[in-house]
Amino acid sequence: MVGNSLTELDGADLAPLAPQQFLTVSDLTAVRNLTERLAAPLSPEDQTVQSMPDTSPTKWHRAHTTWFFETFLLQPFLDGYTTCNEEFAFLFNSYYEAAGSRHPRGERGLLSRPSAAEIASYREHADAALHELLEGSASERVSELVLLGLHHEQQHQELLCMDALHMLSQHPFRPAYADLHLTDLLSPPRAQKWLEFSGGLQQVGHPNPANDPHDAGLAHDAGLAHNAVDSGLRFFFDNESPQHEVFLHPFEISDRLVTCAEWLEFINDGGYQRGELWMSEGWAQLAVTSQSAPLYWQQSNTGFKVFGLTGNHPLQPQQPVSNITWFEADAFARWSGARLPTEAEWETAAGAPQPGAHLDLQILTPRTASASPDSQQWFGELWQWTESAYRPYPGYRAAVGTLGEYNGKFMINQQVLRGSSFATPPGHARRTYRNFFSPGSSWMFSGLRLARDL
């Protein structure tokens, strides 16, 4: 096989993160290390390639997450902090207009410098400073910003996995990111059942703390809040608030994700050839891409193969279908005589994330419903497309200042995904979490769950 000799990923020291549900400041080292461990199987060459404008090179993710800590934490709060290279601010600012000019997103693959090794040094330099900052009696404000930086880095850990998979998929020989350890992919599928809900007025979104978050400045604005129960900091993003009432009509929702076997039926029933099943824009996209199966499926003599982080394997009928666009999910739902749930319906039906439901370097592929620790698959297997456009909640106000750009400016032409995936790091998921992507995108770990009117 062409490629790097892929060292086996070692999941052992992820243990500290597993049992607890929420991230704390003391997780700093574990989170920062996880990024480096996720990058480790990728060679300097792998880490340099940008396979499309939507994705970023691995080493760019490693540097950008470090720049984020520097910009929002070290430079404002650590006296005498100096960066190791002043040019990095230009290279590794992602999209913050207020943080100055920056390198064009679509040209990140031209950045051969700094090298993967230089970025490791950059990370060490910033980590040392972060430890220095936290060793004293860190203010609550600093703690809040550390927590923001950790959640930000976790988002990039999942992006790193998505982007690496896309990069590897563009190589004609499709090298694997990791070995496949999971043997229970062959476990029998669980029959699908409908869960009924009567609707009515429901609370949706994350509650704010007692005191007005808009007085608390930058960090609170970005969604940080005290949790009265555990007297610790509980984190949420600004786009999850404010909590508000939504009136729901009676509905039912599936107790598991749609499987590859079910998707095969859709294909075999002409799903990709029947215009009446598709949104007009999705149908036009099919005409351009000539797509007739999900992004990472390839037709072969012996049936479909599916490419994933663990390599290119024959389709496993009982696995949840992954890497689909919203257009595909919507067409499938219509074909099924069902629809996608709204995000309010999803949030009403879902429980809380279970410990152990998330990123495990021994797994890296979605499990069947019977193998999933969260047996209804709300979390930890695949993000789930919803019927809801990504728009602000009633009363939403973006954070003041540069961090106000974090979420607010993307609230158009995107659809919401709920839940989390096998690549979502431990402690990152929440029932109120709103992920979002363009309806035509499929390089994220996206699946679907059906709903129906009652």
Add this chain to the structure above:
Amino acid sequence: MVGNSLTELDGADLAPLAPQQFLTVSDLTAVRNLTERLAAPLSPEDQTVQSMPDTSPTKWHRAHTTWFFETFLLQPFLDGYTTCNEEFAFLFNSYYEAAGSRHPRGERGLLSRPSAAEIASYREHADAALHELLEGSASERVSELVLLGLHHEQQHQELLCMDALHMLSQHPFRPAYADLHLTDLLSPPRAQKWLEFSGGLQQVGHPNPANDPHDAGLAHDAGLAHNAVDSGLRFFFDNESPQHEVFLHPFEISDRLVTCAEWLEFINDGGYQRGELWMSEGWAQLAVTSQSAPLYWQQSNTGFKVFGLTGNHPLQPQQPVSNITWFEADAFARWSGARLPTEAEWETAAGAPQPGAHLDLQILTPRTASASPDSQQWFGELWQWTESAYRPYPGYRAAVGTLGEYNGKFMINQQVLRGSSFATPPGHARRTYRNFFSPGSSWMFSGLRLARDL
């Protein structure tokens, strides 16, 4: 001036339509004639040009609306009907996959044949058949489909105006479509006030008739319904139903549209240069287009000029600002410390359309709030962008069959506009009407009205 000698448009025989609020089958002749009168100032050459893929040539609109009557009414219901040219079905099907293959949308400007005169004959041929069909005792079903065809044609009358304006704007010398008659554009602006609403559970959308519309077949499916009060047919589109409950938080909404003078303040305050005011995608669009004012504004030595159907005139500060993208409307609202209303808020606040609020061939430009017959400008001046993505209402089901493609397949990546414009034909507007366009489009007659949380 380069161009056709533009005959003055004669508004006299529009009178029959004005006093009544709703369209009836007996309006057939008036509606069909209005299309021809709107086309009359445009030469055969004008009627041939397609100025961008989103627009269609004038003569294409004239033919397509005729094809619609042929396909859904004459061919199924008039025994022995023969079209005058069988090839027209290929040329003038817009987007109905189920009605067969068709000419590509972006190439309508290549269709020099049939000529404008041949299309006039085509219209006469179909009109004669329609009269024959209606002379007998037309079934309710036929009446419903006539009404659908009339509303469809009215939509294309407004599209014809929008598209003609864009076509004329692409000519380097910007010829006028019609003369300017309106003198009270100079009437003083009305001070803006906020109207307060307490929110709570509200009914939104158009009620269905008592009997189940899904039993009524094609026409009912497309949104036709009996109105018990007037014992006549009351029309609505499927996307306005079903009526349903929405929970609203307290809000206030402006009692008039935003004016050009207010937009000038936005420009002068750097509105087009301040990234923090814009959605990321809108900001990227500005970078591509280098836009720094609304679509039809041009900077000149003596201030802005604004191009419209009545020609290129100095900006009138008191007129409502027109032809703006959703991105512009959203940025302006943010700059104002306000926001756009949701469509549910808009529908809760708006009254019913007033007679006389619509298309008048002597006007063809939006009036100031003090000159508007509907003094709060809900209808008859400009469509109003809302905060709401165009998605199906809870319980929405598209019509069965070909007409199911009418609305449903566009419910993604579009924003809703409410109200109506000076180019909306009489009898077409409704409080529950949902217009929709891509957030980056501005060739429609779009304006904005502000809202705020209470």
Add this chain to the structure above:
Amino acid sequence: MVGNSLTELDGADLAPLAPQQFLTVSDLTAVRNLTERLAAPLSPEDQTVQSMPDTSPTKWHRAHTTWFFETFLLQPFLDGYTTCNEEFAFLFNSYYEAAGSRHPRGERGLLSRPSAAEIASYREHADAALHELLEGSASERVSELVLLGLHHEQQHQELLCMDALHMLSQHPFRPAYADLHLTDLLSPPRAQKWLEFSGGLQQVGHPNPANDPHDAGLAHDAGLAHNAVDSGLRFFFDNESPQHEVFLHPFEISDRLVTCAEWLEFINDGGYQRGELWMSEGWAQLAVTSQSAPLYWQQSNTGFKVFGLTGNHPLQPQQPVSNITWFEADAFARWSGARLPTEAEWETAAGAPQPGAHLDLQILTPRTASASPDSQQWFGELWQWTESAYRPYPGYRAAVGTLGEYNGKFMINQQVLRGSSFATPPGHARRTYRNFFSPGSSWMFSGLRLARDL
């Protein structure tokens, strides 16, 4: 059939042009009228469409040729001349940088105004002024410029035909420009023979007049010259001069053009599928266009149909193959074990154009070798691709001033075609004439003639 009722073209009063070989000033009326007669079968709608950026609308050609006379003759030489519309200079300047700013070439299809009828008036206005200018004792300089304007208009007459054919071909129903009158297309093909030439030093290019053309100012610079023999003005373009010596190696050249039957053999032998026959750039073009036959050939159940000015007809095996790219011509020649001639070889082998070999409104399609008045088909059937890049002759100097842009600035990335076509107007062809097009273009009336080394 969709479309204009096509009146039969009347060839009668072309007679005055036929017998003479060279154009004179007294041909002004006949040349100007011919343009209008070529436009006559095209409706105002037809005349408005621009089917690709390379082509121009019919009415644009009619206006541009008039602008040319105005700009280079009427305005400098006729006292008190006023144009009928000053804005036309912006619209109808083709590419003369020195003549001021102009409308973008690719947007000519947006110019619905002026109408076809207004352009007729514009032409009449200029024609009257031209007659006034010539009625007095016109200077030799004026005569030279008239001659230049006539040759320029003749080039646009052929362009008008090429562009109209392309425009009609883009309509899904392919309407015909004219009726087919020619019956001897079925005349038997003539066997092909090789004409041998020993090479050596040859004179190539058009001789200059005795006196130095560079002293003679604008018109002489553009290639006008006295011919001592006939004491009249003999015209040639600057790119044909100076006459110079070229050393040729022995060669042989075919005595007729390649036929459709021969091209079918090439297709049947996999000509469009064999990369080794093609230039790399031509092969890449095939991959983009998926082309597998000449531009206007369409595969049907009963064999190929070929579209031309006289409509869409079954392929006539004995006709010369037409509308091919240089890439196609070059690949065919390689497949034949031959090559294209250089332009010097062509000029050495060709005779002078025969009277009657050119544009005849009763023909409008290439004739077989046995039917061609010039039985070796050097002129009057199809332009012939050569092996030669279009570069300046040794000692070439472009004209001084605006007319210097006429030819010189296109001398890169173009290949030379020699001869003339059935659409070349009478009196326009010369043995030294250099036509040129991009090697990937095929909407001109291009064919090929083979050559070989001896």
Add this chain to the structure above:
Amino acid sequence: MVGNSLTELDGADLAPLAPQQFLTVSDLTAVRNLTERLAAPLSPEDQTVQSMPDTSPTKWHRAHTTWFFETFLLQPFLDGYTTCNEEFAFLFNSYYEAAGSRHPRGERGLLSRPSAAEIASYREHADAALHELLEGSASERVSELVLLGLHHEQQHQELLCMDALHMLSQHPFRPAYADLHLTDLLSPPRAQKWLEFSGGLQQVGHPNPANDPHDAGLAHDAGLAHNAVDSGLRFFFDNESPQHEVFLHPFEISDRLVTCAEWLEFINDGGYQRGELWMSEGWAQLAVTSQSAPLYWQQSNTGFKVFGLTGNHPLQPQQPVSNITWFEADAFARWSGARLPTEAEWETAAGAPQPGAHLDLQILTPRTASASPDSQQWFGELWQWTESAYRPYPGYRAAVGTLGEYNGKFMINQQVLRGSSFATPPGHARRTYRNFFSPGSSWMFSGLRLARDL
């Protein structure tokens, strides 16, 4: 500075190549090693980036040159040879249709695998096999093919330099490839003189050996020939033959290259703003690129800086101007009242390449005329654009078989450059050498030399 710590390039063991003029089979090791030494300053990340479709990543060049030896020499001639990876044939075939399918050229930057280190192993594997093949009594045929492979590799050595410069130029901080050692860039410029030539019939092109090369099979077909004088193999490419007579008119040609100081005068005289100086296509390219100086010049507060392999330095007025398009060269010549030489004129005027005129790892930038060992700068500083389109010589026949694709299929839409550059490896240049690029390209080391008619 961002980037790799650039080790100083060591020129010492290039010595063996310097004194001799022509390459022999015994140069195999030196040539193969030079490629690796040229790649050495570039990190694995650098070697992965493809900065535009025209360029290739460094590691791709290293692998492709190895594939060439494998495909044309080792596999046909070394019994039992096995490649180290069969997939490499797909990845590293450049453009040989007859050698099978291959990876798309524009996607070479997606090939993170094989790594730079794996390619080093691949090269060692092939080198060992090549030595084994040559240790026995190698046939003349094998020797010819080795020589072809060496010249091929030398072409890629120069491409590697060009492509690396472009890649580094796309990084926002423009890292240097090598240190600048040259101090005599400041040496005074030499006054320009014209060399006169009387023209007449001249021999152009490389002579063939006595026996017919077309009998000699693959290698001879590719341009290898015996040299009677030195009884060794003398190499030339097929596009340089056959030698033939060309008739030249009297001309004069400059005795040195155009300098940066002269180019500044062109800029200051509005050279990039005057349409009359430019070919139409070049003028259109300027409009798209907004270019107003050569590719690697950047305007700064203190005048222009020029980026090159030795870094970004203030413009040196006396250096030859480099990295210009043919369009720029042609416009400059027209502005100068001169023109570019034809390739026949150039070949007539130039002497033979001097030892020491070529690639020296201590230099890597063009020298002034007074510093150039070949004081007329025919070789070893910059390739020189000519007026000649790249077309086959009379009687040219491409090699039979796969190697026939080497040169022949590019003979369209390219202009010839003559001479050689500071990046042309020792032993590679010839007076008859024909280099060629598209007229709009400028990432090669191109300059210009003026000529005039006498």
